Amino acid sequence: MSEPRTPVFAANWKMCHGPAETAAFMERFRERHAPRDDATVVVFPPAISLPAFAEARAGRPDLRFGVQDVHAEVEGAYTGAISAAMVPATGATWGLAGHSERRREFGDTDAMVARKLRRLLDAGLRPVLCVGETLEEREAGRLEAVLETQIRAALSALHAEGRARLVYAYEPVWAIGTGRTASPADAAEAHGIVRARLSGFEGCDPPRSVILYGGSVKPANIGQLLAAPGVDGVLVGGASLDPDSWAAICGAGA
Template sequence: MRRVLVAGNWKMHKVPSEARVWLAELRRLLPPLESEVAVLPAFPMLPVAREVLSGAQVAYGAQDVSAHREGAYTGEVSARMLSDLGCRYAIVGHSERRRYHHETDTLVAEKAKRLLEEGITPILCVGEPLEVRERGEAVPYTLAQLRGSLEGVNPPGPEALVIAYEPVWAIGTGRNATPQDAEAMHQAIRQALAELYGEEFARRVRILYGGSVNPKNFADLLSMPNVDGGLVGGASLELESFLALLRIAG
């Protein structure tokens, strides 16, 4: 049985003082859950997350990582640094990184390798833009991206990797794939993972949906057999909506 994961990607929102208040309230109001919760703030807020969430049933992690272990790479943050801060997860390959920073599948794979070296679970994002979906090529496009982003990546087990399917056209737009659309893609991703890592790995690895997840659509998405949670953007910024998602996840 795969444990549902609800991961909140704050993107470039909040400052450390705001994060401290928000996380303390989350900890205070967190309902009893069987699902897993993670918060992914910007780098400057990770020390705050470590302090406020110490001993809590809430994981935290980063939104990106360097492909380099260490060295003269101004502005970069290494996986070792994230590990020292207690991060359990880090996003790699988010569509905004691919689009605005021109990150390639090869670079994403290197980032995933660095995380695994430090015992951090990559949340690897894949997904198609609108023009690809309209051409009827969403599945081959996304699977090619998946395979390229996992080239040479050898997670020690299914718990060491999370995949997030994020249809690019649905991120921050208010549009979202239907549960059936999401399920079809998640099923295709799971089959591709079986070809890469074996049936048992694919059966146990978690695949999240990440495209305008909100309290109105989350229950229907989670009802799909291959949807194992959500990588949540806008709905993770307000405590009320994030708690609503957690109650739905149970």
């Protein structure tokens, strides 16, 4: 991919901002954030708000968007689900897979995440693989083992061309929505582990792989996090729901 390697600013709105709220958010955000050619800005709205986002970002191709989750199958009797193949019609070009909330609340296993990545790739979307450890796993000294297991399961199921298109998001589960943030040193350590685990997989280019940090990112700490070695951008939850806050984050380093 020819996109700038750093920084990438990604917003995960989770189950917030329906179509009307999306339109109002974008009106304010567009006023606060001017296009910049040295960064990538991606928003992951709820699926119901994808068309509204597409309409609200008209004339601003610098603002990309994607889907928060897709089903592991191409189609079928899966009430309430959407397939990756349905997403491109909305104009979305990115997709999340393996977010800790999907793993915890919906039982997404490593094998299921790998299948979702394949579906996203088959649909021509840019996948973001989320990986990370719980507090219990971290305190037990299992950070490296957890990341290796999650990454190996995903990459082993993909062809070389697919691996080359992946973006990674390290999200310490204990820092998501808790107000606790991994220190820049913590983030650098984990990102180093992720990058090292890519070695040996055909199609992966560890030095150039894009790895985001996610977990209680806010305007007050964005500068420190982006300065941490190996951190190529951020995946933001709560702080991306306010257009002023999100604009401040997306303006970091400009």
